[in-house]
Amino acid sequence: MKKFLLLLLIISYWGCEKGMDDYRNAKPASEVPVSTYDFLKQQGDLYDTLVLLIDRTKLTDTLKNQTVTFFVPQDISIATALYNLNFTRSKLGYKGNWTLDSVPLKVWDSLLRRYIVRGVVNADSLRYADGTDLISLYGHAMNGKTSGTNASGAVNGGTQLVLYSDKNDSRFSKDWSVATTQNVDVKTKNGMMHILESKHVFGFTSFVGKAFPESLEPLQGPFLGYPIPIPGIVEAPDYDEGGEGIAYHDNDKGNTGGQYRNEDVDMENCSEGNTDGGSPGGRYNVGWTRGSEWLRYTVDIAEAGDYKVEIRVAGPGGGIVHLLIDEVDMSGPITFPDTGGWQNWQGVFANVKLPAGKHYLKFFIEKSNFNLHRYIFKKI
Template structure:
């Protein structure tokens, strides 16, 4: 009798384990009797914005009659993308009031097609270590891969999901932008749907740049994040952030990089301090004839100012100032100080207008280092 009971117990145990494994690996597959487009239409307000855009770019027939797999972004994903777009506009000083209609249809068309793949791409077809490379409409490279969440301490025992990635024209996964699914393998009359989770931002990382190309331009503006106040001290190493010919014109890109990594050379200054800003510890050098650096300044009062330039070098230099590309100072001659870190003051004057302006320090003749300029109202 004991043997029979033990055998029955073992049989029940293995049957229970088998049932658990079947349940753990089960993946519900939904099927609807309408087209992909009509299914989304039936979901109430969840996809109103998405469908409006689909209609606008003439993808309606594709989602009604063609066999495609649609990785479906939710309306909240589009709303988040629009918020990011308007934030970028405000950051660059433009009104953050763009609506869906402000974005060119070509942008919506291009990015919506990244979510659509021809044919049936179900979860089972993506069960590879590196996933499967997919080609979206318009031939953009994507990648799909299955993944599983953890549940009740069981690694990989939770819900199955897909990772859908925009490869961003790179074979390196570190460059990819990814989205996770909320529901997978919903079969429609003409295709298949995978619903992306609400945290996904529409367009992956491409939407803002395509809709508002100015956001891709290098950051321009004051290096410290705020204009340099005049009267006051302008540290030469705190020239504006921005690309060559915007923030600076420098012929020699091979100078020191003690403080900044762009072309104007920076080095530790023997008389440096950081009382005004970290840039006070450094000077600029490796200057060639005709070079200039730009500063965003906030001039408190219109009038004449005394300029005290702290310079070092072998002599023969000539420096002057521009405000908004208009000369405002006399040409200041720079003598030989006896060494590249032997600092002396040279003086000049400038007529400056009140308000925020772009100031350029122009080196008509070089052969000098510049640490700072001290502005005093006369």
């Protein structure tokens, strides 16, 4: 029985003299006299990893003795998922050395069950325009749908394959994650198998997020890719990456001015512009400010000591702000005057004592009726 399915496919291929593309989608002469589990185990290294995970997640009895349909992911699909996981970890500054054992067992269990549905589901039962909604072992919503292949120029004149989709909790097909079968309708003693293509990534789009939840958090760090040096100019629009509550707080949704960044901080073109050849953020100003809003910047302070900071502001109502380093108030209240217009820019000065090294600089707005362009730090 070892590699029984593969032998059947080879016989079908040579007997019909099909091209390789037709062979890839070919429907096997499809019945094996063993359980789904035993068939996979007999394939040796084709499904070694998959069988190991089945055993660890206690799905052995399900695939041996219960009537189920298994949309079978190949070992290469699992290897690809692990590669993607380690790539993501390394990009976010973690060690990219995770193995099967590093991933919590509940993740393997939860995702592996998405490939198994109760009862016998063959391709003929999925021949509907919108497919057939299916429920996995843990009650997750899936969908199965047949799709024709082309043969010798005839549209849908070739063999049928199945599109097996994770609905991602959405009724709109545009949000679904789709896996394509390589072979369909392999009948076993206790149900049915459909073999997924090797290019399918295990877990659809959920594996990395479930195995490594940190990957779902907003990207955090300096917006420019490096800490902003002090002494120097900190452009107000160049606040950190990280999103609401991490890199900024804004009291209303959306960027009212619609410029520079697609977040909730409001920005517009600045008449004062960027005359010093610095960051592109210098061409814009933060506007529509309100009390309790704040912006955070990762800065690298060259030397501890006293600095003079010039804050460039414009507005008819003035305001009160504080500068904090690592959540410690370094400035006390800084009061802004009425400058006579939303683009009538004026410098407001304050002295602050700063520590050396990399720190978070926070600009906190206590009272507001002004636009904000930049902060200019000079060592005293």
